[in-house]
Amino acid sequence: MKVILIAGAMALLFSLFGTPFLIRILAKRGFGQIIRDDGPTSHHTKRGTPTMGGIVIIVATLFAYAIAHFFSGRPPTISALLVIGLVVSLGLIGFLDDYLKISRKQSLGLSGKQKLVAQAAIASLFGYLGIQFADLDGLTPISQHLSTVRETSLVLGPILVVIWVAFMVVATSNGVNLTDGLDGLASGASAMTFLAFVLIGVWEFGQSCAIALSNNCYAVRDPLDLAVLAAAFAGSCTGFLWWNASPAKIFMGDTGSLALGGALAGLAATLRVELLLIPLGGLFVIITMSVIIQTLYFKISGGKRVFKMAPLQHHFELLGWGEVTIVIRFWIIAGLSVALGLGLFYAQWVSA
Numbered sequence: 001m002k003v004i005l006i007a008g009a010m011a012l013l014f015s016l017f018g019t020p021f022l023i024r025i026l027a028k029r030g031f032g033q034i035i036r037d038d039g040p041t042s043h044h045t046k047r048g049t050p051t052m053g054g055i056v057i058i059v060a061t062l063f064a065y066a067i068a069h070f071f072s073g074r075p076p077t078i079s080a081l082l083v084i085g086l087v088v089s090l091g092l093i094g095f096l097d098d099y100l101k102i103s104r105k106q107s108l109g110l111s112g113k114q115k116l117v118a119q120a121a122i123a124s125l126f127g128y129l130g131i132q133f134a135d136l137d138g139l140t141p142i143s144q145h146l147s148t149v150r151e152t153s154l155v156l157g158p159i160l161v162v163i164w165v166a167f168m169v170v171a172t173s174n175g176v177n178l179t180d181g182l183d184g185l186a187s188g189a190s191a192m193t194f195l196a197f198v199l200i201g202v203w204e205f206g207q208s209c210a211i212a213l214s215n216n217c218y219a220v221r222d223p224l225d226l227a228v229l230a231a232a233f234a235g236s237c238t239g240f241l242w243w244n245a246s247p248a249k250i251f252m253g254d255t256g257s258l259a260l261g262g263a264l265a266g267l268a269a270t271l272r273v274e275l276l277l278i279p280l281g282g283l284f285v286i287i288t289m290s291v292i293i294q295t296l297y298f299k300i301s302g303g304k305r306v307f308k309m310a311p312l313q314h315h316f317e318l319l320g321w322g323e324v325t326i327v328i329r330f331w332i333i334a335g336l337s338v339a340l341g342l343g344l345f346y347a348q349w350v351s352a
Contacts, residue, residue: 036112054256201227
């Protein structure tokens with residue numbers, strides 16, 4: 001388990017001390033945040049704050065993961081490498097979107113359709129590759145069985161697996177993107193969820209069918225290495241949060257939010273806890289649903305709104321809540337969601 005601690009600590013240190021360096025580079029080049037004119041007026045003071053901070057989150061994670069493997073002397077696993085490939089690819093989409101916004105000096109980068117198509121293509125490739133590379137026990141990084149709190153007996157088959165994984169990745173990456181609207185909100189909530197995946201990976205490793213063969217063991221290909229990767233993500237998000245908390249010195253941008261969402265979905269798929277991602281990422285689900293509800297009701301009612309503004313965090317801003325108050329209370333919701341998810345995961349094992 002020492003390798004998990006190394007990954008988390010190195011990622012935290014790299015992100016904590018590397019972020020100020022990135023802030024200076026971005027500020028020097030004028031890569032500042034573009035603020036929507038139709039958003040809360042209080043956000044206009046944030047105009048020009050360096051963005052694309054997701055770069056340091058991704059780099060810190062990769063660096064820490066590599067260092068952890070250097071000390072352990074073990075090669076990276078295919079499961080973790082696939083998740084890393086997914087994260088870097090989605091990060092590049094987000095980087096392009098951020099860069100276009102900055103270069104055009106308006107809050108319009110890639111079109112919604114362009115982003116969705118690119119995300120879906122990358123996610124589909126991840127899903128396809130995930131059902132390849134079987135090990136000696138026949139385990140692939142992603143199972144063709146649907147998983148809830150663990151793998152079930154319901155077989156989806158290759159085509160449905162790819163479609164399902166693509167949906168998971170696109171939904172989660174956009175969910176984190178929608179949550180990233182207040183200082184520290186998405187980075188703090190993401191760190192909590194990654195810590196849950198660390199615990200799940202360690203537990204699945206300890207109760208692996210390769211170690212403790214029983215009727216209740218877990219048939220997951222690389223749970224311990226996925227826990228190492230999750231620890232690196234948790235550490236990098238925590239180090240970044242130091243500078244991203246209110247008043248933020250840097251924003252993660254789409255570069256970070258799309259990458260983190262992809263990481264969460266990728267870990268859920270490879271750890272075979274796909275539907276458990278719903279309670280674990282409960283805050284992301286709630287905020288995403290607020291946008292869906294607002295959009296559908298607006299169309300059905302002919303222009304009426306349920307919330308003053310969506311996503312949900314902006315509704316509370318317009319009600320007069322302070323930004324820090326909203327973030328802290330939403331973090332509480334995120335923490336309770338993680339606790340619920342872990343409780344469901346452990347309860348299933350106990351009951352079985």
